[in-house]
Amino acid sequence: MRGQVPDRVGGSGGAAAVALPRRPVGFVLSRLVHGGGRALGRGLALLLMGLMLAGCGQSWEWHEKITVEVETPEGIKRASSVLWVEKAVGPRWLAQGEWDRAFVRFKGEAVVLELKPGRYLFVLLNNFHELDRWVFDERAGFPSEFEKWAAKMEKSVGMKLEVPREYYPLLVTFDDINDPKTVRRVDPDDLAATFGPGYRLKSITIEITDEPVTRGKVEKVLGWLGKYPEPKLGPATGRTTNIPFYRKVSHGDFIRK
DSSP: TTTTOOOOSSOOOTOOOOOOOOOOOOOTTTSEEEESOOOHHHHHHHHHHHHHHTTTSEEEEEEEEEEEEEETTTTEEEEEEEEEEEEEEEGGGSSSSGGGGGGEEEEOEEEEEEETTTEEEEOOOTTHHHHHHHHHHHHHHOOOHHHHHHHHHOOTTTTTEOOOGGGGGOEESSSSSSSGGEEEEOOEEEEEHOOOOOOEEEEEEEEEEEEEEOOOOHHHHOOTTOOOOOOOOOOOOOOOSOOOOGGGGGGGGGEEE
C-alpha cells in the first residue's frame, strides 16, 4: 500500500534478502524532512514534491537498526531501535550535485535504554538523516554518487558498523520522566556524571537489517509525547540568550510517524 511503512524490507528469517526495486516516488515526500545538501525553501520543497508526484524521481528504502551498549555495575545493558528509511533524488536540472537534490524521510523511534529503575538513556533522532551517510562512507567506502550509494544501502542487509565518536547522535535523559522540561544532555564520554560510578558508554552501532520497525517503546516510557514532531519540550521563555535545553529538543527527536 502506498505510503505505508513495511514491517520488513528485503528477506526475513534466514532467507536471503531481496532488495526492493527502484521506482518513481509518487508518495515519497509527504513531509520533507532534511536535504542532503543545501537547505531548500518551502516553495522549492513544494515544487519538488509536485515533481515527485508526477513521477520525476527515484527512491530507495531500507531498515536501519541503531543499537547502544552501556557498561553498568550489573553488566552490559543494550537496547536497539529499527527505523524505516526512504531516500529520494529529484530531477537532474534541480541542482548540479546528486546530494543537493537528495531528500530523506524516515519513521521510527529513538533508542531507549533503562539503566536504573526509572532512569533512562535516550539516543535521539536529531541527526539521523545524515548518520548512515557519514558512517557508511567513512567505514565501508560506499560510493560517493547518491544513486549508487542508495542502491548499495538497499542491498546491504546484515552490514553492521560502529558509529565513530564524532558522529554520535544526541544523548539525553530526564530528571523526572513525567516532566519533559527536565530533559538534560548526557555526555557520551562521561555517563558516570549523570548515572553514577560504573556507567560507561561502550558503543553505538548502525546496521542495515530486515527486522521490523520498532513501535511503541518510546511512547510507553514518555506518555506525554505529542502527535506532531515540531513542538519543543517546553514553552518559549522569550529570551534570546540562556535558552533552556528543553527548547533545543523536539518531540520529533524521539519519534517520527
